[in-house]
Amino acid sequence: MSDTDERAADAIPAGLHEFMTLDLMPMVAVTASAATLALLGSFLVLRRQAMLGDAMAHSVLPGLVIAFLLTGSRAAGPMFAGATAAAALSGLAIGAIIRHGRVERSAAIGLVYTTMFALGVLLLELNGGANVDLDVDCVLSGQLELMFWNVPSTWAGVFGEGGLDGAPPQPLRLVGLLVISCVAVAVGWPLLRAVAFDPAFARSRGLHPTMVAAALMVLTTLAIVLSFDAVGSILAIALLTCPPATARLLTDRMGPYVMLSVGLGAAAGVLGYLLATQAAPLLLGASVDASGSVATLSGLGLALSAALSHRRRGGSGPAAARL
């Protein structure tokens, strides 16, 4: 076999090459982000804190904007510091308002996160003319469209040394975070289970429910900040809450629940992305927003499983098991 034949056999077909250039990295990003958010969100939903995920995803915005305005770049470090500070501040504020103002919990959460979000939007808009790197659209739907990959023309180039050099950083970061989160959950599994079902018992056994909750919160904040690029901070809420809620309706056991939630999140990511970018142009003549379609799909999954579980149970579930 001659050298040219070998190269031809090794070359990536043109159609696939185009898909890899335009769509592969966004798809990886949205899927990794969806799976990570679904994994971490499953513990939020299990601890009846779905609204807290909502609150965090909104309230990190001023932290992100301030970090961006101070450093002038979208580097992950300062953004994460800003987001963590904003999330911690809102947590403290919610606690203080519930304790001192004796306002009911959901109202306190609603008050704090909308205020933080308003602050973030205002800061963004006031600086909108000067800084175009971070604007309101990115907050709402991320910037999947920008993650194209400068793919080498051969498979050897892709899998060889430096094959990922032309790849955008966000998908790789998100995959890294997914791996870290999975490892953290696997390692802390007995702890997480004890804390989720019986915090008092866990405390009596010398485990630290507060520490576990704080560690989960840090991971969740990190996931929200990194997902910011992929799906936007608002649609992140759909992925934090919908796949876990769907899984919760389908199973009663914690292990399958968490795995199902991750699977549903990842499936929504892949299918939603393909629907928006590949199927929509055929059906509607133009592609639609991919992150919106992922969120919609996760919501439809919940609707379907709610209808199914309602039928199967022939009525309402046990009131005591409400989450």
Add this chain to the structure above:
Amino acid sequence: MFDGSRCPIAWLGSAPPATSLRALPEASGPLEAWLQVLSFGGGYNTNVVLLGAILLGISAGAVGSFAMLKGRALVADAISHASLVGVGSAFLLQAAAGQQERSMPLLMLGAALAGTCAVVSIEWITRHTRLSAETAVATVSSASFGAGIVVLSATRRVSGADRAGLDELIFGSTASMTSADAMLMAILAVAALGATLALYRVLTAVAFNERFAHARGLPVRLLDTILAALVGAVAMAGLQAVGMLLVAALLVAPAATARLWTTRVAPMVLVAAAAGAGAAWIGASLSAVTPNAPAGPLIILSAAAAFLVSLLIAPDRGIFSGWLRHRQVAAAARRLAAGGPAAAANSGSAPTGPASAGPASAGPASAGPASAGPASAGAGPADAGPPADEGSR
């Protein structure tokens, strides 16, 4: 590596800067310009919009008070997030019918339909599955917002139709409002306010003791639906001025502020209406004189500032008065230690603040069915409504 690039879809970036209510020529500085707009000296259109916003604030305060007492503050959040689907679909239908100009009533109708669907879904999920109301609200509002983003991205492909203002519904912009838009907002707001005042007594009864209200023959579920409809009406009215992402806060913040100042319903509704009106007045006028500043965030931040100040200085529930009380109790304890039981008998009970006309610490007692007498149908102590954690101090 793509850090220098811009979002490809520039909704708000492509819109003209929000300065159509721009600073007036005769005003010498930004402060003067603001004061001029604040005192209704900013021209006809500005004044109509400002007045509409104030009416919206009053109505949001009153409706929000009942929504909060009933523990349904976040339903507004779901309604407003879901309205994006309705607005986008209405716009697409309108474009498909060949109509070039966007009609605000039609968009609002779409938003109202979508909001209704959201409320019904939340009710259904809470009633028929094991998921909690909180999870239901979070999932429905975020997923429907995702659907809204999809629909909105589809409207971008519609050529020829006038998309102006569609994006501004997300964060609100008083700058692009015509006086007709403002009139529509004012009419909706006043209608919601009127209905709330007309139903004041029954709404109070249902908010405090649903079982008692049911026993008295009140249609509890119907009233629940009416309250949701009122919340929806305020959300629709505020769609343009405050924007769909923040209009829920306009229902929550003034009501929460009012709850810090009083434990009775009538004063609470009044204070909430005043706080809402003030926030709308200050926020909308600030937005009118500041380039690039959307009205929604400014109105919400004004409302939040009012809440923060109240949290610090409100009598009885404020942090400052709590600190004073703590000091008094500590002083009493010292006297007790020094002077024996006689001194303690006089100063042992912690003095409550001046506004606690009702028994502020009687939460557990008044929440029980024992106090379900006719008094609580009128204006019982507000502590009995939501599960406020009494005695946490």
